[in-house]
Amino acid sequence: MPTVFITGGAGFIGSALIRLLITASDWRIVNIDKLTYAGNLASLAAAGRDPRHVFCHHDICDRPALDALFAEHHPDGIIHLAAESHVDRSIHGPGDFVQTNVVGTYTLLEAARAYWSGLDAAARNAFRFHHVSTDEVFGSLGPCGRFDETTAYDPRSPYSASKAAADHLVRAWQHTYGLPTLITNCSNNYGPYQFPEKLIPLMIGNALAGKPLPIYGQGDNVRDWLYVDDHARALQLVFERGRPGETYCIGGGNEKTNLQVIDTVRDLLDRQSPRDADRRYAELKTFVADRPGHDQRYAIDAGKIQRELGWRPLETFASGIAKTVAWYLDNSDWVAQVQSGAYRNWLERNYAQR
Numbered sequence: 002m003p004t005v006f007i008t009g010g011a012g013f014i015g016s017a018l019i020r021l022l023i024t025a026s027d028w029r030i031v032n033i034d035k036l037t038y039a040g041n042l043a044s045l046a047a048a049g050r051d052p053r054h055v056f057c058h059h060d061i062c063d064r065p066a067l068d069a070l071f072a073e074h075h076p077d078g079i080i081h082l083a084a085e086s087h088v089d090r091s092i093h094g095p096g097d098f099v100q101t102n103v104v105g106t107y108t109l110l111e112a113a114r115a116y117w118s119g120l121d122a123a124a125r126n127a128f129r130f131h132h133v134s135t136d137e138v139f140g141s142l143g144p145c146g147r148f149d150e151t152t153a154y155d156p157r158s159p160y161s162a163s164k165a166a167a168d169h170l171v172r173a174w175q176h177t178y179g180l181p182t183l184i185t186n187c188s189n190n191y192g193p194y195q196f197p198e199k200l201i202p203l204m205i206g207n208a209l210a211g212k213p214l215p216i217y218g219q220g221d222n223v224r225d226w227l228y229v230d231d232h233a234r235a236l237q238l239v240f241e242r243g244r245p246g247e248t249y250c251i252g253g254g255n256e257k258t259n260l261q262v263i264d265t266v267r268d269l270l271d272r273q274s275p276r277d278a279d280r281r282y283a284e285l286k287t288f289v290a291d292r293p294g295h296d297q298r299y300a301i302d303a304g305k306i307q308r309e310l311g312w313r314p315l316e317t318f319a320s321g322i323a324k325t326v327a328w329y330l331d332n333s334d335w336v337a338q339v340q341s342g343a344y345r346n347w348l349e350r351n352y353a354q355r
């Protein structure tokens with residue numbers, strides 16, 4: 002059975018990818034995750050209990066552990082998602098971002114190269130190292146234009162600088178050593194199981210709790226939103242059919258200001274979970290100090306992945322955000338476990354620790 006290593010498979014996007022691959026592929030999945038605050042095995046749902054999913058509780062900076070996993074599982078490729086992913090945290094404490102996103106990617110590349118060098122020619126050709134990266138490596142746009150695969154790198158936060166460094170390392174391992182790599186740079190994801198530090202789940206959770214909805218600056222920053230399952234389908238396509246050495250930009254074509262996003266969320270909540278008769282969620286909107294160095298606008302031209310691999314998002318923003326709000330309302334248990342910290346006991350309760 003073909004085997005893929007997925008790093009960060011207990012996170013928001015990694016868990017969506019594993020749920021997809023368990024239903025829509027034959028891959029045996031070795032999920033390597035350190036279970037930071039952002040890792041939650043409950044997010045894997047039934048896929049986590051499938052015999053084709055093996056969970057390995059490791060740090061990607063741990064080279065001996067990685068070497069042992071390569072020797073034991075003989076993977077055909079790697080989809081690397083493990084990262085520190087939240088921009089605000091990177092501003093308050095950049096060290097973890099350099100450690101996991103830069104040193105961790107380097108360590109994984111070196112372990113992969115050592116394993117890959119020992120394969121026969123056919124297996125070496127077929128092997129793929131896919132780095133899941135972000136559009137934030139390209140910096141910030143003015144009112145027009147979009148990022149594509151030719152855009153120069155211009156990262157501006159500790160998070161985006163660490164992801165840009167990882168992209169450069171991945172490219173260097175391809176040019177220097179011939180490791181067959183792929184890079185995807187994706188726009189803002191949203192959907193079920195997202196940690197409630199990110200804009201959309203934070204707004205849903207705060208609104209339901211009657212807490213302020215903090216809007217940075219004027220709320221006019223623009224992000225290009227993509228439903229997480231559409232990203233997962235794009236990752237599967239690129240990993241299985243992308244050309245080694247290439248980069249693919251992925252985005253939903255859904256540019257929205259933060260105020261538009263927040264107003265959409267509170268409209269949906271007014272309809273699906275109204276406050277009492279004379280109170281609306283809009284009263285909770287609160288303008289707060291801006292994020293330092295806040296990038297103004299991101300937008301992706303996803304023409305290459307559409308032309309070469311036939312990928313298209315299935316969700317519009319309207320359909321995806323309605324599903325997302327409904328999911329958070331229907332899954333208050335998942336949210337409560339995250340808020341209380343109880344999700345951190347999942348490993349002990351549900352998985353044999355390795």
Ligand code: NAD
Pocket residue numbers: 008009010011012013014015033034035036037038039040041059060061062081082083084085086087101105133134135136164186187188189190191196
């Ligand atoms: P997340 O924060 O939800 O999950 C990250 C996962 O990585 C967690 O399960 C965590 O436990 C694990 N992890 C962190 N450090 C680790 C380490 N040292 N060793 C092993 N595991 C570790 O992140 P996400 O939003 O799912 O993002 C996944 C990837 O996609 C990241 O590389 C991110 O940069 C990229 N990305 C995210 C978005 C987005 O909108 N969320 C968009 C584009 C790209």
Ligand code: DAU
Pocket residue numbers: 086087088089134135136137187188189190198199200201203215216217220222223224259292299
């Ligand atoms: O563009 C892709 C990136 O999208 C990913 O690489 C990152 O991992 C992911 O976290 C995301 O980064 P952002 O900084 O764009 O996402 P965040 O949800 O933190 O913020 C979205 C926008 O909302 C941004 O302009 C800041 C604003 N914001 C955010 C929060 C948490 C607020 O106005 N208030 C808030 O409380």
